[in-house]
């Protein structure tokens with residue numbers, strides 16, 4: 038392992054636990070490996086950056102592959118992050134606007150992870166970012182809003198952009214309804230039923246699908 042790789046390993050171990058977010062290390066490491074591999078085919082994209090925990094793993098993988106990560110979030114929080122809700126964090130509430138704002142924390146994370154040259158933040162609702170999108174993607178990670186409407190929007194807007202051989206990863210898959218909300222699992226099942234994706238082993242609640250047919254991506258420089 039050379040010095041640069043050792044520095045990446047150190048960052049992957051030490052930084053995510055210091056960043057607010059909702060991703061266990063084992064799922065994050067799978068995202069890192071996927072981005073590092075898929076990134077050689079073209080750019081990656083995530084929906085739901087929050088404070089950048091998943092972005093660290095995906096961004097470092099993309100940097101190693103010589104590609105970029107588009108990271109979409111309106112930074113206003115999902116339903117469960119709003120005041121009075123289960124995952125509300127008062128540190129991320131902006132009293133001046135009366136709105137949630139995770140963008141400042143997100144930028145701090147990009148700087149700490151040294152991935153500002155790799156991550157392209159898109160501060161917008163996912164459906165708006167998708168309106169004129171035309172670039173094939175080697176990996177799409179969906180971890181945005183968890184209502185059925187939000188998850189369906191993310192799926193319909195972005196799954197078609199995954200290139201042949203690329204990956205669609207979906208967070209918070211709970212086949213057992215007693216363990217969690219069903220919206221991510223619903224879109225996971227739709228993707229499988231479409232016949233366009235094959236299932237790979239899940240890592241905890243991270244569902245991973247590979248696109249088996251469709252157009253190819255391009256553009257990774259593969260350093």
Ligand SMILES: C[S@@+](CC[C@H](N)C(=O)[O-])C[C@H]1O[C@@H](n2cnc3c(N)ncnc32)[C@H](O)[C@@H]1O
Nearest residue numbers: 058059085087091110111114115162163181182
């Ligand atoms: C579960 S959090 C993401 C967690 C993050 N991936 C991590 O590793 O910690 C969901 C994020 O999706 C964002 N979000 C929800 N609905 C969205 C939408 N329609 N467009 C863009 N971002 C959205 C929220 O602002 C929130 O930051």
